[in-house]
Amino acid sequence: LVHVFSKFSISKKPRCTLIIKGYAGTGKTTSIGAIVRTLREIRVSTVLLAPTGRAAKVMASYSGISASTIHRRIYVGARRSDGSDVYKIAPNLFKKTTFIVDEASMIGESSGLVTNLLDDLLEYVFSGVDCRLVLVGDDAQLPPVGCSSSPALQETRLASMHSLTIATVELTEVVRQELDSSILANAHALRLDIENADSEGKINFPKIDLSVGPDVVRLPGLELQDTLETLHGRYGEEGVIVVTRSNKRAVLFNGQIRTRVLWLEDDINAGDRLMVVRNDYFWLKDHKELPIELIANGDMLEVSRIGSRFTRYGHEFAEVDVILSDFPDYPSFSVTILLSILHDPRPSLPQSETKELYHAIAKDYSDLRTKSAIHKAVISDPCYRALQVKFAYSLTCHKAQGGQWPAVILDQGYLTQEMLNKDWLRWLYTAFTRAEKELYLLNFDDKFFT
Incomplete structure (x- = not known):
């Protein structure tokens, strides 16, 4: 690994990518920690990324520097003139930087906010000046939903589809x-x-x-x-x-x-731990004191206060204060959550029901003069933007x-x-x-x- 990484670090070839595959117990974590420390000692800029907040937290703990989710690093949210969200790939302002992505087996060819997550990640990284990419993962794990294998760890496919210069290291020996x-x-x-x-x-x-x-x-x-x-x-x-x-x-x-x-009796209580099941840029837009803009699918929350509960448009809602589990030292903030999906066996509210909810809310704004004004009102309505969560x-x-x-x-x-x-x-x-x-x-x- 040391030999391959040294060659990777000094290669002049375009779009340099190193794939490090390793099964549980083969020393992947130790190796990445050592690589990060070495890069810092020789003053090479390093950015650490992972698909989920929890994985980023684990990565930060073993490497000693902060890590971010892929979504938070590579996307920037904006609002269209009609008030709806639009996502685009953020400008990569880094130069001569090595991006290290852990748990890369989870990166699929869907769930991206612009095209797909893998394409968006590659576009972001290689739009920077002389940037390199390290993908770390375990291809024995579950592939992303809808994939038969993990596309981010398939070197032949990556090289041909994305014109990458790829080296691969496979760690196979289990540490004694x-x-x-x-x-x-x-x-x-x-x-x-x-x-x-x-x-x-x-x-x-x-x-x-x-x-x-x-x-x-x-x-x-x-x-x-x-x-x-x-x-x-x-x-x-x-x-x-x-x-x-x-x-x-x-x-x-x-x-x-x-x-x-x-011993919790209500359908939701203060102290409950929740997992977000749909990305959201709406609720943090006015909270500049928090270090993030996106509440991402997979983020963990803890309920700190229960406010009012109400039924509207055929759904149950609750106004609650929550704390981001990955940022426990930051203040709580208020959100409306969709109680209906909390106890529902479906993974999130289906598109058809989201549409029905949209039209039901639109009726309440029918006094507005134009379709665009109604649309703007609906997509800023707390019920339409209610956070979709599950117990964790x-x-x-x-x-x-x-x-x-x-x-x-x-x-x-x-x-x-x-x-x-x-x-x-x-x-x-x-x-x-x-x-x-x-x-x-x-x-x-x-x-x-x-």
């Missing part, structure tokens, strides 16, 4: 002390299963070894409540997550955790990707032999590697252990 961890030893075994699996064919139940260490534990459903209470005492609510296969299961777990473990005590594996928690409870959910395939193995591997210290396997079938 990491194999003392049952979590990482099992993740290593799962990664080998993924490599050997036929992409189309079915597979057998992978074997989970509980003898390596005490950090992977089988958990019967009857012990879930007691275990959650113990783990909350040990790590705090924010240090524990239940990972599931589906939004529907996540809604069920969130409901049970709130009522049976946290239980998340799907895709939503949890990019973050790690001290304790993870992994829900097997409904599973048959026919459902076992390579995609499922990637899901299991990704879920295992969300856990830092303890992993509990909830209601896992005996076939995993015999």
Whole structure:
């Protein structure tokens, strides 16, 4: 890695890109931390990026310098004359700068605000003077939704489609002390299963070894409540997550955790932890004291105060004050949230219902003289701009990707032999590697252990 990185750093070729692939426990984090420190010592400008706020936080902690989400760095929001939001790629004012992007397996060819996230990232980075890009990721993890593989880690495709000069390093050797961890030893075994699996064919139940260490534990459903209470005492609510296969299961777990473990009776309470499920530029536009403009999909919030609740246009809303979990030292701010979607198994409000909401609100502004005036009023209406959030005590594996928690409870959910395939193995591997210290396997079938 050191040799390849040295050549990459001094190469005069255009659009220099280094891909560093590595599985869990192969020293990716340590390597990136060392690279960042070396670049700083030789006074090379460095910018750290990650797909989610939580991943950026992890990156900042191991590198010693601040990291940002990709969305916050590469996009700038503006308002059209009619009041609607428009996003464009921010000018890259950096010169001779190395951009390092962690968790690159999550970067897909959708979810961008201009074209797609991967294209937008590349356009931003290489519009700067003599800038270079390092993409770091684990291609055994779940690919982005709608992709069969992780496009940001496919060197041949990147080179041909984006005219990049690419070098690739693959870290494959698991650091010896990491194999003392049952979590990482099992993740290593799962990664080998993924490599050997036929992409189309079915597979057998992978074997989970509980003898390596005490950090992977089988958990019967009857012990879930007691275990959650113990783990909350040990790590705090924010240090524990239940990972599931589906939004529907996540809604069920969130409901049970709130009522049976946290003793919360209302549909939302002060202290509740939430995850944003749709990007929003509206609510922070008047809060110049906060370090960001965008509340991004995947950001975590904590409710500090509950204001009024009301039903309007066929939906329930609440006015609340929230704190951004990634910026806990900054003041809270007020938002309107859409309560209807909070307990809904769907990932967010569908486009068809968003349209219905738009037309219902427009009727309230029918006294305005022009269509453009009505449109401007609707898209500035707090109900139309209501923040879409989910409870964050239980998340799907895709939503949890990019973050790690001290304790993870992994829900097997409904599973048959026919459902076992390579995609499922990637899901299991990704879920295992969300856990830092303890992993509990909830209601896992005996076939995993015999």
